[in-house]
Amino acid sequence: MRSCVLLLIASTTFAAEPQRLTDDGRIKWTPVFLNNKELVYVDLEKPELTVIKRLNLTDLSTKRLHPEANTQELEPAFFKGGERSTYLKTTGGLNVGIVIRDEQKNKEALLPAEAGFCGYKSPAFFPDGNRVIFSFAQGGQQDLYSVNLDAKDRKQITSHSGNNYWPSFSPDGKRILFGSTRDGNYEIYSMHLDGKEVRRLTDCRFQDLRPQFSPDGKRIAFTSSRDGNFEVYVMNADGRHVKRITHHEERDDYAAWHPDGKRLVVISERDGSHDLYLLRVDD
Amino acid sequence: MFDIGSFTTSTCGGTSRRSFLQLAGSVPIAMGLGDQSFAATPKQRAKSVLFVFLWGAPSHLDTCDPKPNAPSDYRGPFATIPTKTPGMHFTELLPKLAQRSNLYTVVRSHVTSAPGHPDAGTVALTGFEENPKPVQPNFGSIVAKHRGRQGALPPFVSIARGTVMDGNRRIEGYGGGTLGSAYDPFMMGCSELGKVELPALKLLDGLVPNRIADRKKLIQQIDRVPRTLEQNGFEGWNRTYQAAYDLLMDPKAREAFDLTKESHKTRAQYGQSVFGQSALLARRLVEAEVPYIQLNYSRHVEAITPGFEFGWDTHIYNFELLQDLHCPIFDRVFSTLLDDMNQRGLLKNTLIVCMGEFGRTPKITNRAARDHWPQCYFSMWAGAGIEPGRCIGESNRRGEHPLTDPVTPKMVGTTIAELAGVDARTRAKMSVLDGGHLIKGLI
Numbered sequence A: 001m002r003s004c005v006l007l008l009i010a011s012t013t014f015a016a017e018p019q020r021l022t023d024d025g026r027i028k029w030t031p032v033f034l035n036n037k038e039l040v041y042v043d044l045e046k047p048e049l050t051v052i053k054r055l056n057l058t059d060l061s062t063k064r065l066h067p068e069a070n071t072q073e074l075e076p077a078f079f080k081g082g083e084r085s086t087y088l089k090t091t092g093g094l095n096v097g098i099v100i101r102d103e104q105k106n107k108e109a110l111l112p113a114e115a116g117f118c119g120y121k122s123p124a125f126f127p128d129g130n131r132v133i134f135s136f137a138q139g140g141q142q143d144l145y146s147v148n149l150d151a152k153d154r155k156q157i158t159s160h161s162g163n164n165y166w167p168s169f170s171p172d173g174k175r176i177l178f179g180s181t182r183d184g185n186y187e188i189y190s191m192h193l194d195g196k197e198v199r200r201l202t203d204c205r206f207q208d209l210r211p212q213f214s215p216d217g218k219r220i221a222f223t224s225s226r227d228g229n230f231e232v233y234v235m236n237a238d239g240r241h242v243k244r245i246t247h248h249e250e251r252d253d254y255a256a257w258h259p260d261g262k263r264l265v266v267i268s269e270r271d272g273s274h275d276l277y278l279l280r281v282d283d
Numbered sequence B: 001m002f003d004i005g006s007f008t009t010s011t012c013g014g015t016s017r018r019s020f021l022q023l024a025g026s027v028p029i030a031m032g033l034g035d036q037s038f039a040a041t042p043k044q045r046a047k048s049v050l051f052v053f054l055w056g057a058p059s060h061l062d063t064c065d066p067k068p069n070a071p072s073d074y075r076g077p078f079a080t081i082p083t084k085t086p087g088m089h090f091t092e093l094l095p096k097l098a099q100r101s102n103l104y105t106v107v108r109s110h111v112t113s114a115p116g117h118p119d120a121g122t123v124a125l126t127g128f129e130e131n132p133k134p135v136q137p138n139f140g141s142i143v144a145k146h147r148g149r150q151g152a153l154p155p156f157v158s159i160a161r162g163t164v165m166d167g168n169r170r171i172e173g174y175g176g177g178t179l180g181s182a183y184d185p186f187m188m189g190c191s192e193l194g195k196v197e198l199p200a201l202k203l204l205d206g207l208v209p210n211r212i213a214d215r216k217k218l219i220q221q222i223d224r225v226p227r228t229l230e231q232n233g234f235e236g237w238n239r240t241y242q243a244a245y246d247l248l249m250d251p252k253a254r255e256a257f258d259l260t261k262e263s264h265k266t267r268a269q270y271g272q273s274v275f276g277q278s279a280l281l282a283r284r285l286v287e288a289e290v291p292y293i294q295l296n297y298s299r300h301v302e303a304i305t306p307g308f309e310f311g312w313d314t315h316i317y318n319f320e321l322l323q324d325l326h327c328p329i330f331d332r333v334f335s336t337l338l339d340d341m342n343q344r345g346l347l348k349n350t351l352i353v354c355m356g357e358f359g360r361t362p363k364i365t366n367r368a369a370r371d372h373w374p375q376c377y378f379s380m381w382a383g384a385g386i387e388p389g390r391c392i393g394e395s396n397r398r399g400e401h402p403l404t405d406p407v408t409p410k411m412v413g414t415t416i417a418e419l420a421g422v423d424a425r426t427r428a429k430m431s432v433l434d435g436g437h438l439i440k441g442l443i
Helices: B117-126 B139-147 B215-222 B226-249 B251-257 B264-270 B274-287 B318-343 B409-419 B424-430
Strands: A028-033 A038-046 A049-056 A062-064 A073-079 A084-092 A095-102 A107-111 A118-125 A131-138 A141-148 A164-169 A175-180 A187-192 A208-213 A219-224 A231-236 A252-257 A263-270 A273-280 B002-004 B007-009 B021-023 B048-053 B080-082 B089-091 B105-110 B156-159 B186-190 B196-198 B201-203 B292-296 B350-355 B377-383
Touching: A028 A073, A028 A252, A028 A263, A028 A273, A038 A073, A049 A073, A073 A118, A084 A118, A095 A131, A118 A164, A131 A164, A141 A164, A175 A208, A187 A208, A208 A252, A219 A252, A231 A252, A231 A263, B048 B139, B048 B274, B048 B409, B117 B139, B117 B409, B139 B156, B139 B292, B139 B409, B139 B424, B156 B274, B186 B274, B226 B251, B251 B274, B264 B274, B264 B318, B274 B292, B274 B318, B318 B350, B318 B377, B350 B409, B409 B424
Parallel strands: A095 A118, A164 A208, B002 B196, B048 B292, B048 B350, B156 B186, B156 B292
Antiparallel strands: A028 A038, A038 A049, A049 A062, A073 A084, A084 A095, A095 A107, A118 A131, A131 A141, A164 A175, A175 A187, A208 A219, A219 A231, A252 A263, A263 A273, B002 B007, B021 B201, B080 B089, B105 B377, B186 B196, B350 B377
16 A cells, blocks of 8 residues: 555655654654754653643753643644644533743633533634634534634624634735535635635545645645545645655654745654654755 | 562562561452362363453444444444355454454454442343342353362452452452452452452562562561551451462562563563553463453553543543544554463463453443443453354444343353353352353354
8 A cells, every 4th residue: 555664764855854742752743843953742741641741852851831730732843943832721510711821921712611511622722823713613613713812802703514624824824724524524725814725725525634825825735545545645726736745654744934935843653652753844 | 570569679589678478368369279169070171261341331333243334423434354154244443353363253242230349240240130130250260269279379369459340349259259258369469561460469678579588577577567467357367468479489470470471572572561561461371271260451440530540431532542542552452462361272171361341332422432331342252162253243333232142240150150161060069150051053
């Protein structure tokens, strides 16, 4: 079905071997760069606890972003290198809210989940940092909405069947990438900030997930199972020229662009362990 | 390496940690003396039974019983892929298992009588509802009573990082039920790094396995914890103590827990997850001829709840958690377990059964997820002479109900018991699984 190699190499796409950034092997999710020296990711630190960790790219040291947190935290996102942050936080049994923090003002708002089984997904800041976009399920479909920094003034952005999430803003702030199952399976789309002028960018019967605009807005990194396994791919912003970046029989996922636009951090499963790897992507 | 209580210790002669046996008598132990009048029958095909419990209940439509032609608000977003079994498809979330369907048979026509986890858990593990009391015995307790204890290892082991729970409530059918607490499972936990934890035993500073050969000294030390004895009663204490002593002193028993005896390659194949390393521990217990092992996917059912392990109860994030956590782990671990057991020749004399306590709603819910669905779900059966590579039973086009004869938990228990050598006469003498019959077409 696919080639099998032992390391995340064997592709002419790479100028060098990937750099392994962590070595604890625990399950991880959703890395995101704070700046060119630090990134943040979610770590399944214990079987019952996910925590947000901050990784120093210079010495590869890690520390918890919220050392006192004792409930699961997931999907962190930041504005301006950490001036503002947002993330998911479990607030009860099968109940997950969104925290919005303004570090400079030392202010925190919670968008609580509705009573009962309810959880949000994919929080992210608008380009101006004044609103948070997120995904919310009701009526059998999961749409994109936004709130202000006080977690109020909710506005609906999409209204379509299926699950719509993983928003990623273009650097010029004009378009949003997102993933959706509106056409029956996971595909990647883009739209204006108001939810209009939707364009479908992928067409594959398998899963295309987690699109991320490159810092210059010209390319999109994403995950796909189109070749029989979860691998990381890069395509142009219009969906053309898809190039496979990783080649391994185990999973590669959660691509995040380095601020230099030339490298990606991915979470790769190797020998049953999950770690962060930094790899170079050709222009 | 294994943990006893919370301290890592070595099982080899050079044990270095200072530690000592302490009772934690709330954990009961299957110490069955065995019913000697019920020796193994010639029909016994399974020396060991490995019951893989997907506690919390995976969605059947998103895993082993996809419905690609159902309406969009039923079928879910995952593509289907062919398996090695002609005509049988899985979703794309289980590619490794699809490639190994020649090693097992799938049953797609299960039903159960209880819609909630604790009660459905009891039904899944005993064949009967919690009420009316008394609670019936776990299938493992029936096998444990029939086989009795051979050597130091208990006849019924349940692997989880603590008592299996729904919220703060345990499954009443976890143990011996009407057969008595003597046939409760012996609990073992395992970390994602393969450290085995025995909740029944906790070590105090000052004593290690190679220093507790002096039984009198052990008793003296245990006497320092009278409060525990008062709480748990002498009988329970005595069983716990006996098991603790035997497990620690018996090299074969210790070796069964020691995953460092495995090659790095093998441990890596199972993967760095609690379920992965627990499955490897289960395989070692099969090799050590433990008659019944219940391998629990997680301790808790809840998909995401503070303080709880991530389970299969996906009332929210059903598609996301299956995509990003549960199915990748399950696909890897169960495939590796099947391969490993097959390559070692263990499938011939071991029965593997894998299932949850019910299915999940075929129609996608208000929260774009799936709730409980007792009317239809699936199981996987391997080994013990069961012809693999088949699909038995069929659900309707939306996965709502079986189109073929429904398979009940009592039929599951009866089939397991029969293959483990507990025949109808023996079951009748034990007064267990009354009215049960075998799954048609499976054996």
